[in-house]
Amino acid sequence: MIDIQLTEEPLEISACIDWVMSPTCGGIDVFIGTVRNATKGKAVLRLEFEAYGKMALREMQKIAEEAQAKWPIEKILLHHRTGVLQVGEVPVIIAVAAAHRDAAFDACRYIIDTLKQTVPIWKKEIFEDGEVWVAAHP
Amino acid sequence: MKVNVLAFGIAKDIFGASSTEVGLAGEATVEALRTALETQYPRLKQLASFMIAVNDEYAAAGQVLTPEDEVAIIPPVSGG
Numbered sequence: 001m002i003d004i005q006l007t008e009e010p011l012e013i014s015a016c017i018d019w020v021m022s023p024t025c026g027g028i029d030v031f032i033g034t035v036r037n038a039t040k041g042k043a044v045l046r047l048e049f050e051a052y053g054k055m056a057l058r059e060m061q062k063i064a065e066e067a068q069a070k071w072p073i074e075k076i077l078l079h080h081r082t083g084v085l086q087v088g089e090v091p092v093i094i095a096v097a098a099a100h101r102d103a104a105f106d107a108c109r110y111i112i113d114t115l116k117q118t119v120p121i122w123k124k125e126i127f128e129d130g131e132v133w134v135a136a137h138p
Numbered sequence: 139m140k141v142n143v144l145a146f147g148i149a150k151d152i153f154g155a156s157s158t159e160v161g162l163a164g165e166a167t168v169e170a171l172r173t174a175l176e177t178q179y180p181r182l183k184q185l186a187s188f189m190i191a192v193n194d195e196y197a198a199a200g201q202v203l204t205p206e207d208e209v210a211i212i213p214p215v216s217g218g
Contacts, residue, residue: 033218049217052146052210055194056217080217092218112218120191120210121217122147133148134216138186 002064005079006056011090020075020097027101029108033092035085045126049082049091052120056080059119067096067111071103078111080121091123139166141203143175144210149188152181162203168192169199175211186214 003019013032020028035047064076075097085091094111098104115121123134141160145153160174168190176182189212190197196212203209 050146051217052144052191052212055191055210058194116215116218118196118215119217120146120212120215122213123216124147133151133213135214136148136185136216 001075002061002068003075003077003079004057004060004064006051006053006060007079007081008083009081011079011081011093013090013093016077016079016093016095020077020095022074022097024099025074025097025104026099027104028095028097029101029104030096031092031094031108031112032090033112035087035089035091037087039125042127044087045128046087047085047091048124048126049080049085050122050124051080051082055120060115063111063114063118066114067107070110071098071107072100073098073103073107076107076111078115080115080119082121139203139205141166141171141207141209143171144208146210147213147216148185149182149211149213152179166203167199168197168201168203171203171209172199182211188213 060078077095079093081091096104096108125132139162144157162170191210191212192207
């Protein structure tokens with residue numbers, strides 16, 4: 001089972017974990033991305049996330065299906081938030097449930113790493129003296 | 139052919155709008171669109187890279203565009 005969401009609403013960590021819980025799964029691996037207060041020593045005030053919504057959902061679905069094909073995992077949840085996020089807030093949650101932990105760890109890692117490479121979502125870091133689209137320039 | 143190109147992230151800042159229109163004289167390939175965009179908006183060349191998406195899929199350079207396609211420029215992504 002796969003649950004993909006792209007939303008402006010705050011992500012609910014415990015609800016996400018509840019969704020992947022299953023009596024046939026002995027391991028749940030969760031990745032929670034949070035807004036850090038600094039980049040290269042420079043204070044970050046907030047982040048702004050923008051997505052190409054329908055393509056982002058499609059790419060997220062693809063990643064989940066690829067993970068399901070590669071590892072024996074039962075449930076995959078992938079939620080990403082858009083809009084303005086303050087320090088400490090959660091832009092992304094990935095939760096993977098599998099019978100055994102190795103598959104859950106490996107799939108979770110694969111999903112976040114691939115998401116960062118292919119899903120059309122962009123974040124802008126807002127500093128006191130300016131703002132930068134992350135990864136835009138070499 | 140005229141192509142309407144949707145923009146996100148830094149591409150939106152470079153276009154100064156959430157979309158732009160580009161005219162293609164010859165065969166309307168993704169590669170031709172890329173060249174036309176770079177000519178019209180030289181700042182695109184300063185990006186680490188950019189991709190073109192056609193109908194919600196990353197498109198190869200040789201793909202030919204049709205007037206019905208939804209086309210978008212995808213600057214380097216940074217989700218997560």
